[in-house]
Amino acid sequence: MTRPLVFATRNQGKLVELRALLPELEVLSIDEAEARIGRAIPEVEEDRPTFAGNAEKKAREVADFTQLPALADDSGLEVDALGGAPGVYSARYAGHGHDDAANNAKLLAELTTVPAAERAGRFRCALAFWDPQAGIGHTFEGRCEGTILEAPRGTGGFGYDPLFYSPELGATFAEAGVGTKNNLSHRARAMASMKPWVLAVFAREPASE
Numbered sequence: 602m603t604r605p606l607v608f609a610t611r612n613q614g615k616l617v618e619l620r621a622l623l624p625e626l627e628v629l630s631i632d633e634a635e636a637r638i639g640r641a642i643p644e645v646e647e648d649r650p651t652f653a654g655n656a657e658k659k660a661r662e663v664a665d666f667t668q669l670p671a672l673a674d675d676s677g678l679e680v681d682a683l684g685g686a687p688g689v690y691s692a693r694y695a696g697h698g699h700d701d702a703a704n705n706a707k708l709l710a711e712l713t714t715v716p717a718a719e720r721a722g723r724f725r726c727a728l729a730f731w732d733p734q735a736g737i738g739h740t741f742e743g744r745c746e747g748t749i750l751e752a753p754r755g756t757g758g759f760g761y762d763p764l765f766y767s768p769e770l771g772a773t774f775a776e777a778g779v780g781t782k783n784n785l786s787h788r789a790r791a792m793a794s795m796k797p798w799v800l801a802v803f804a805r806e807p808a809s810e
């Protein structure tokens with residue numbers, strides 16, 4: 602039996618998408634990993650200036666703590682008219698607490714005077730893997746271009762999805778189901794790059810436990 606992979610995220614929206622993107626492996630959520638090791642996994646301070654840096658920090662700290670391979674996602678929205686903000690601060694744009702409604706309200710307020718043609722942006726995602734026993738890791742990135750609407754559309758997804766219009770989809774991410782979003786999102790593209798590599802790592806797993 603191979604070891605499970607811990608998805609090192611406390612964001613339920615990400616977890617749902619990641620599980621659907623990697624059905625080939627046995628994965629544990631943070632809650633399931635905590636139940637397995639019988640201890641609470643400490644919060645990781647996201648203090649790196651890049652998505653990749655934060656993803657690597659989250660994967661390493663959770664993997665080292667649990668002694669299980671871990672995959673972490675650091676992602677966010679970059680808006681050109683805001684000089685790339687909210688970027689790595691996407692989750693706490695309106696302050697700490699992961700309040701999607703407050704973050705979306707702040708984004709709309711910051712863009713009030715910006716016309717539709719100048720509201721280009723993109724979601725970016727870094728996926729980092731770290732195996733504490735083998736001492737190997739790798740980070741993969743993906744992005745998805747779009748524009749920021751002047752009012753929310755759709756009720757699905759999470760985070761900035763209701764404001765992010767994808768020309769490729771012809772809809773916002775909140776109007777698409779998980780399956781449709783997973784065809785082209787920043788997270789899906791990072792996973793498409795990562796998947797052959799990570800499956801090869803697990804294919805080399807010796808029988809254990």
Ligand code: ITT
Binds near residue numbers: 610615
């Ligand atoms: P973890 O660190 O526990 O994974 P988090 O929500 O704090 O959860 P991040 O620091 O990577 O994760 O912040 C990502 C934020 O960027 C997220 O909270 C959303 O506001 C936004 N975001 C990222 N991907 C998104 C997506 O697919 N759709 C909508 N918003 C997204």
